[in-house]
Amino acid sequence: MTTLARKKILIVEDEISLRQALFDKFTRENFQALEAKNGEEGLEVALKERPDIILLDIIMPKVDGLTMLKSLRRDEWGKDVPVIILTNLNDAENVFHAVENNVYDFLVKSDWRLNELVERVKNKLQIS
Numbered sequence: 001m002t003t004l005a006r007k008k009i010l011i012v013e014d015e016i017s018l019r020q021a022l023f024d025k026f027t028r029e030n031f032q033a034l035e036a037k038n039g040e041e042g043l044e045v046a047l048k049e050r051p052d053i054i055l056l057d058i059i060m061p062k063v064d065g066l067t068m069l070k071s072l073r074r075d076e077w078g079k080d081v082p083v084i085i086l087t088n089l090n091d092a093e094n095v096f097h098a099v100e101n102n103v104y105d106f107l108v109k110s111d112w113r114l115n116e117l118v119e120r121v122k123n124k125l126q127i128s
Contacts, residue, residue: 022055
């Protein structure tokens, strides 16, 4: 496994308190945390900074997460970046669209703890 050589994580979340909690937690875990408050900003940051993994909400202003994901997957670099969907939605249609766009994981916000999320990210990036 790789050591954590300042892996970049992009947090795309419109809820300020959750975005800040995720940013703080991943920064403490030695990630270089980047943040965006909507899908439009998230796509711009992703294509510019090329993070190692993206945490992506679905329901956001301006551009929603699934629209951002579709745009991201059309980019040569963006087609392969791991994405974890973090959402309050767990209906079949959203899960289908996420899977259709090759997401690594789909998590309903009320079903996970911060430490579990950190472990999933580290596992995907093969960090010990």
